[in-house]
Amino acid sequence: MTIELRSDTFTKPSKAMLEAMFSAEVGDDVFEEDYTVKALEEKTAKMFGYEAGLFCTSGTMTNQIAINVHVNQGDEVICDALSHVYLYEGGGIAANSSASVNLLHGNRGRLTAEQISEAIHDDNVHHPVSRLVSLENTVNKGGGCYYQLSEIQKIKQVCQEKNMALHLDGARLFNALVETNDAPLEYGKAFDSISICLSKGLGIPVGSVLLGTTDFIKKARRVRKRWGGGWRQAGYLAAAGIYALDNNIERLKDDHARAREIGKIMEGISEVEEIYPVDTNIVIFRLNNKILASDYVRKIEEKGIKASPFGKHLVRFVTHLDFTDEHLGAFRERMAM
Numbered sequence: 001m002t003i004e005l006r007s008d009t010f011t012k013p014s015k016a017m018l019e020a021m022f023s024a025e026v027g028d029d030v031f032e033e034d035y036t037v038k039a040l041e042e043k044t045a046k047m048f049g050y051e052a053g054l055f056c057t058s059g060t061m062t063n064q065i066a067i068n069v070h071v072n073q074g075d076e077v078i079c080d081a082l083s084h085v086y087l088y089e090g091g092g093i094a095a096n097s098s099a100s101v102n103l104l105h106g107n108r109g110r111l112t113a114e115q116i117s118e119a120i121h122d123d124n125v126h127h128p129v130s131r132l133v134s135l136e137n138t139v140n141k142g143g144g145c146y147y148q149l150s151e152i153q154k155i156k157q158v159c160q161e162k163n164m165a166l167h168l169d170g171a172r173l174f175n176a177l178v179e180t181n182d183a184p185l186e187y188g189k190a191f192d193s194i195s196i197c198l199s200k201g202l203g204i205p206v207g208s209v210l211l212g213t214t215d216f217i218k219k220a221r222r223v224r225k226r227w228g229g230g231w232r233q234a235g236y237l238a239a240a241g242i243y244a245l246d247n248n249i250e251r252l253k254d255d256h257a258r259a260r261e262i263g264k265i266m267e268g269i270s271e272v273e274e275i276y277p278v279d280t281n282i283v284i285f286r287l288n289n290k291i292l293a294s295d296y297v298r299k300i301e302e303k304g305i306k307a308s309p310f311g312k313h314l315v316r317f318v319t320h321l322d323f324t325d326e327h328l329g330a331f332r333e334r335m336a337m
Helices: 015-022 034-048 059-070 092-097 113-119 151-161 173-180 182-188 214-226 235-247 252-266 295-300 325-337
Strands: 052-056 074-078 102-103 130-136 167-169 193-197 208-212 272-275 282-287 314-318
Touching: 015 235, 034 052, 034 182, 034 193, 034 208, 034 235, 034 325, 052 059, 052 235, 059 092, 059 167, 059 173, 059 193, 059 208, 059 214, 102 113, 102 272, 113 151, 130 151, 151 167, 151 182, 151 208, 167 182, 173 182, 173 193, 208 214, 252 272, 252 282, 252 314, 252 325
Parallel strands: 074 102, 074 130, 130 167, 167 193
Antiparallel strands: 052 208, 193 208, 272 282, 282 314
């Protein structure tokens, strides 16, 4: 069997999820008449204490729509240099919103209120207007590390004092929440908008939800349409999202436990120089400088293990609901070969 560890986006719907999808009541979402889409949006919004939600095709779309609604042309987005919104969204901040980016260097991708406060520009014609702070939780490039809610609340206070918006790329937010036991409602109080990805650890085939006020989501819906993101009987996918929210959150702890086991296994591999702390479902390790990540990934693929190169000498594994204890046992045996 192939051991798939490139990403948690490779998951496939379970039989129960498929049954929920096949039985969904659908309509035309562009006309706002897909009943299951509306149910997903309302369910997610209520979970985090928001007024409204918008179901979209991807986390990249929800992030980029949020940025576009929050900023004006020439404004500035403050984020960490490791942020997905900067590194992995096709230059969307510039291309979609004509905005500048102020890159900070936090702890494995996590910023502090003090860093952000120091980075905000004064009202000066020479500088872009610091309009938006974007955080990521968990941090993909940081090895799945997560924020403490107390620091997020401090950042929120800075944003309020400076009349700035605060957005969260919550692609793996539920991975953080099952570790910290923070209430989703507290996140809703802290952020002006949140992007929730349902197609990673929660296991649906396609889709993310953007959360915000009624007015914010009305503007976001217009941007989604302008970018060609309006879809029709999307309720079949939304039904998978509802199923995932009801059934697949707590089990994320299993992914984390298996990721930590992988981290322990990799400690015994001679080519490995360093392993990032394994906080959730992502394992990143650094090879010694004589070994390229691309070469190492090809080597272990010959053993039936798929991984992602994550830098010149960095490799990433990501556990997920289709990676079982049986796969973990096979992984341990093959890495010992």
